[in-house]
Amino acid sequence: MDKIKEKLQQTSQATRSERRGRFISFLALILILVVVIAIFWFVAAKGLATFFQNHINVGDFLSGKTWDPSVKGANGKPEVGALPMIVGSFLITLLSALVATPFAIGTAVFMNEIAPRNGAKILQPVTELLVGIPSVVYGFIGLSVVVPFVRHVFGGSGFGILSGTFVLFVMILPTVTSMTADTLKSVPRYYREASLALGATRWQTIHKVVLRAATPGILTAIVFGMARAFGEALAVQMVVGNATLLPHNLVSPSSTLTSVLTEGIGNTVMGSLQNNALWSLALVLLIMSLFFNVIIRIIGRKGELR
Amino acid sequence: MNKRRIAGVALFLIAVGGLLGLGYQTRNRSSAGGSITTVGSTALQPLVEAAGEQFSGDHLGVFINVQGGGSGTGLSQIQEGAVAIGDSDVFAEEQSGIHSHNLVDHRVAVVGIVPIINKEVGLKTLTTAQLQKVFDGTYTNWRELGGKNVPITIVNRAQGSGTRATFEKWALRGHRVKTAQEQDSSGMVRSIVSTTPGAISYVAFSYANKTVQKVAINGVAPTNQNVTSNKWQVWSYEHMYTNGRPKGVAKSFLNYIESPKIQSTLVRQLGYISISQMHVERDVKGRVTVIR
Secondary structure (H helix, E strand, O other), X not given: OHHHHHHHHOOOHHHHHHHHHHHHHXXXXXXXXXXXXXXXXXXXXXXXXXXXXXXXXXXXXXXXXXXXXXXXXXXXXXXXXXXXXXXXXXXXXHHHHHHHHHHHHHHHHHHHHXXXXXXXXXXXXXXXXXXXXXXXXXXXXXXXXXXXXXXXHHOOOOOOHHHHHXXXXXXXXXXXXXXXXXXXXXXXXXXXXXXXXXXXXXXXXXXXXXXXXXXXXXXXXXXXXXXXXXXXXXXXXXXXXXXXXXXOOOOOOEOOHHHHHHHHHHHOOOOOHHHHHHHHHHHXXXXXXXXXXXXXXXHHHHOOXX | OHHHHHHHHHHHHHXXXXXXXXXXXXXXXXXXXXXXXXXXXXOOHHHHXXXXXXXXXXXXXXXXXXXXXXXXXXXXXXXXXXXXXEXXXXXXXXXXXXXXXXXXXXXXXXXXXEEXXXXXXXOOEEOHHHHHHHHOOOOOEHHHHOOOOOEOEEEEEOOOXXXXXXXXXXXXXXXXXXXXXXXXXXXXXXXXXXXXXXXXXXXXXXXXXXXXXXXXXOOEOOOHHHHXXXXXXXEEEEXXXXXXXXXXXXXXXXXXXXXXXXXXXXXXXXXXXXXXXXXXXXXXXOOEEEOX
């Protein structure tokens, strides 16, 4: 009798292994959390030093048009106006998303609705292949093909927002396409059946039912693509021209937050104003990618398929 | 089942332990005196790499790790004592954020810098005043300078680049330049100038090849000979800084690079000018003295 009681009150083998499993996954979670917090803390501490240690006005930083941290401006403060880079980053991101979206939706619709068999066989692997190409390859192709093309057709030196847009368009296309395709796949089959049963044509079904039902997912896909475009550094840096000037047209050399960062960080000394100013740019980038994440969350929550 | 799990755990431990062991075996032994790391200027990198290889060949078991990263990185790393040698195109005194009193300067070579323009512009010489007005944006078309009717496209190196600092100081005489497009390597600058009509930039002598037009300044041709006599004033020393007096491997490596063996072979083959060829000396303030 006692033996059975003891055995029942003991923690079983299964419970122990479950506890162990929970502990291990908890450890993994803690590790990731620590890494994320450390990154935020590091970038924020470095980025805010520009404002607290070097006493740069936040407004001047966000709205100034001259980026030349080693030179003192008219008011006796170093010139760290980040507006040209912020504008450049946003312009390039928006334009490339704008160009990529119709192509992505078209491809996804073709893959899912019009020719599911061939689509899955040919287009799916092709788009997935595009994801795997390293960004330096895109940049190199941009430099040797896109830039001369833009120079011949649109004039200027060929370096600028337009070339950056072309390169980023190809880079974010696969991301947006495959995510859109996934959303279309998750639209329940009976939506289409009901629509067709009511006498709608295939085009009407796609246009009025499938795409409508998948809108939140497609928006998420676009924002994801924009987040990738915003953070892309190498390929953009190779074709955008890296002039810290407000772009006055699409073919004038300009710059993005990432291009100035990658170009400048090796030439500055840790702890100097020039270095801190670059960290402030990194902070802006980090905040923007957080912002993109929040948008994705909100869209996802609002438009869950029920 | 249980056996499989034990095998899994054992495999995991072996993998992790193996990686750690590998890392330990191949760790940087700078403290042990077996090898050293130099970081910095990309303009000097080819020379240090080539010399480092030969040095390792002569001294078994000694390795010179050479990393780029730019002059600023080289100076900040040596200031923090993270590496044995920091390479720079500029004097440590000229770089903001560097406290130079601890750093010991070793000048291992001289490099000349020349303005380059696209070949179709049709100009071969410019005056200092003309260069200043090209780079500050006063002139916008080569026609105004007697060249072809093509707009001027300025291509700069990145802010903080040693080549740019030297060019602005000695070719433009500190004249403030207009913001223009920037590229972060000499090779990139040259290929852009060679393919873009009306482009102007500047590179080290070793990068200026037949695809671009070298420009003489005030009638002085950009040759090594003119650099050694300071007739061509746009040049800079290549510095290798140590934190305090060099010791151990760093000391013997610096001696090796400064030795006639390297100075008369590698330095010249790679397009630098040897220190021993110079007829003048220039200090950090720019004062030039003739060496007798």
